[in-house]
Amino acid sequence: MDKNSREKLFACITATSFVLDDLRLYLDTHPDDQEALDYWKKVQRVRNEAVEEYTKCFGPINSYNVDVNNRWTWVDEPWPWEGRC
Amino acid sequence: MWTYERRLQHPVNIKERNPRLAQVIMSQFGGPDGELAASQRYLSQRYSTKNRKVAGILTDIGTEELAHMEMVCAIVHQLTKDITPQEILEGNFERYYVDHTLALWPQSAGGIPFNSCFFQSKGDPITDMIENMAAEQKARTTYDNILRLVHDHDVCDPIKFLRQREINHFQRFGEALRILLEEADSKNFYAVNLDYLPDMCK
Numbered sequence: 480m481d482k483n484s485r486e487k488l489f490a491c492i493t494a495t496s497f498v499l500d501d502l503r504l505y506l507d508t509h510p511d512d513q514e515a516l517d518y519w520k521k522v523q524r525v526r527n528e529a530v531e532e533y534t535k536c537f538g539p540i541n542s543y544n545v546d547v548n549n550r551w552t553w554v555d556e557p558w559p560w561e562g563r564c
Numbered sequence: 565m566w567t568y569e570r571r572l573q574h575p576v577n578i579k580e581r582n583p584r585l586a587q588v589i590m591s592q593f594g595g596p597d598g599e600l601a602a603s604q605r606y607l608s609q610r611y612s613t614k615n616r617k618v619a620g621i622l623t624d625i626g627t628e629e630l631a632h633m634e635m636v637c638a639i640v641h642q643l644t645k646d647i648t649p650q651e652i653l654e655g656n657f658e659r660y661y662v663d664h665t666l667a668l669w670p671q672s673a674g675g676i677p678f679n680s681c682f683f684q685s686k687g688d689p690i691t692d693m694i695e696n697m698a699a700e701q702k703a704r705t706t707y708d709n710i711l712r713l714v715h716d717h718d719v720c721d722p723i724k725f726l727r728q729r730e731i732n733h734f735q736r737f738g739e740a741l742r743i744l745l746e747e748a749d750s751k752n753f754y755a756v757n758l759d760y761l762p763d764m765c766k
Contacts, residue, residue, distance in 0.1 A: 492571065493572075493574070496573070500573065504732065508621060508743060510617070540570040541569055542567070559570055559634070560572070560576070561642075562576055563577040
């Protein structure tokens with residue numbers, strides 16, 4: 480996978496996570512809204528797939544999922560606050 | 565507990581450095597209506613709240629505020645990254661720089677250090693929800709004030725995102741207040757502290 484597909488996949492994680500972040504707050508105060516619950520399920524599935532694919536190809540975004548061989552790789556990649564430029 | 569996710573809630577990628585703007589935006593890290601105060605307000609209030617839905621909204625909004633704090637810090641960091649002594653002087657950044665170099669430290673734009681008196685955790689859920697609604701509005705006003713001074717799209721974009729979140733949180737706290745009143749005991753007619761009623765007639 481190239482840089483372009485990495486950025487696309489990461490953007491998908493950002494977007495779907497945000498939908499869930501906002502829905503989570505809505506569901507906290509509307510726990511029986513069936514339409515919102517269905518939307519949660521749908522977006523949750525897309526996010527899970529994107530995170531799984533990203534982790535497999537480019538490494539984990541959560542340190543519980545670090546695969547250890549001969550080196551601890553969690554601290555090798557840039558941190559999110561560094562920005563792209 | 566919390567775990568760290570290696571991503572910002574909304575991307576921050578700033579190309580042009582601007583220490584003068586950084587000094588203003590840093591208020592939303594450690595200032596009176598900043599994200600640090602917001603996160604600590606909600607995460608402190610939640611323990612004594614007996615209403616489960618309200619405790620949930622406090623936990624989840626408090627957690628999101630931690631992510632907003634990270635975004636504000638990323639903006640300040642990128643606006644000041646590797647600035648030269650000359651840029652520090654031209655951008656009026658020297659009084660911050662002398663104590664903190666280019667590190668992040670929670671203070672207001674005017675240099676007042678972070679203080680937990682910026683927020684309240686009162687132990688009365690109605691009092692707290694109204695405090696929280698006011699806090700979201702104050703933060704929204706601060707972002708409005710910041711936006712008037714920003715002309716760089718790279719900075720505007722994440723600030724507008726953060727501003728919008730204040731509005732959503734205000735809405736959710738309003739609903740939390742409604743839930744508290746709906747679920748209150750009818751014997752407690754005046755809705756005196758719903759979480760502490762040692763004197764109420766049995």
